[in-house]
Amino acid sequence: MKLKGWRELPLGAVVLDAGSAAEFKTGSWRAFRPVWKEENCIQCLFCWMYCPDMAIKVKDGRRGEFDYDYCKGCGICALECPGKKGQKAIVMEEEGK
């Protein structure tokens, strides 16, 4: 994305497009990446409830993949995940490994 020069900015830093925060991809902040292990998932949706960034996609009442555009890797989902028979359905892996 080309950054705007000072002549192109709206006065007073007013944001004129509603909902434009969606364009700001915060996933790049992530140091640890949550990985979903579907075989251990009981579809309790705790991860969806606890995620502070709506980075867990839910369709028809069932969770799917993470939305890595916005997941900052806080790890709350992995902490809260009850898993199945002691096996977590979400594990944190270091980015870049």
Added chain:
Amino acid sequence: MAKIVAVTGNEAVANALRQVNPDVCAAYPITPQTDMMQRFASFVSDGKVDTEIILVESEHSAMSACIGAAAGGGRVVTATSSQGLALMWEMLFIAAGTRLPIVMPVVNRALSSPLNIHGDHSDAMGARDSGWIQLWSENAQEAYDNTIQAFRIAEHMDIRLPVMVCLDGFITSHSIERIEYLEDDEVKNFAGEYQQLYPLLDVDNPKSYGPLILPDLYMEYKRAQHEVMTRVSKFVLDVAADFEKLSGRKYGLFESYRLDDAEIALVILNSAAGTAKDVVDEFRDKGIKAGLLKPRLFRPFPYEEVASALKSAKAICVMDRADSFGGFGPMYMEIASAMMLNGSRPILINKIYGLGGRDFMPEHAQMVISELDEIAKGGKIKTFKEYIGVRE
């Protein structure tokens, strides 16, 4: 048709605000501003204006409410003094950076400590870097006229900046003077219909105010803010020209008093300039080429124009009714910068006077002009910065 009345500066400014009839006023009382806002509140309760008045618990809240109301799309006013302006400090920068055309009379008063309620310029000088336009007023007439002009300057679509109208606490705010009021219709037409820009209350076009701007864009916003300040003086002069047609009273970026061939000059703000002009006349009668420059637009400061107006002076005394402790007075720093631009190197001395309402008397001006006269004739410079009218 002008109406001639005998009123105080506070009353005159409150009347200007009534005539403009702003949408919102959020204010908190503080001496010596109190009776200005008290009078304006009476206009509200008596139905003389359509203004929504917001009573707040502090000046920080007053300016915050003004910012919200201005972002909402309203024509907004407040007024304050001294500690009140100091308490607004954080919000002043937000009003300016967000480009909200709020108009705020500032009744200049000393800052604590020690606690003092009387007039000096420490309050508004402390806000000089906030991004607000500052207009200064010698007397109640100028305060009234500047207040009316402030709306046009602030709200111009190419400007959109808040404006402070400064007048001296008690000396101007509480003294009764002869004032020429414009008719209500004249002021209403002069100020014009308020033009909104990005109003939050336009809910069909949602928008956000006050986003976090990180290092990748912050400097571009500041560059744009610098740019708009470079354009302000042109609009100040345009508005002054229109105002002259209406009122017959002429305003510039500053007042030049007997400066054309002046060899020695005073630079002095607000009410003390009136006293000093009389003393300049006395010295002129004695054949001494004295002159005076009274700034009106202090932010943005018209460096080139001021330098040009002072070009014939060999010795200049900049009189400051505020101090920058450990530095020169704030006006001195501006004049010194201006002199660098035109390459002339007059002798420039700085006197700090009138702090905390200490009277500025004709003998103080006489003393300073005599000292300048000696310096211009090749005499020794005693000291570059000195307090005057102070007991040893």
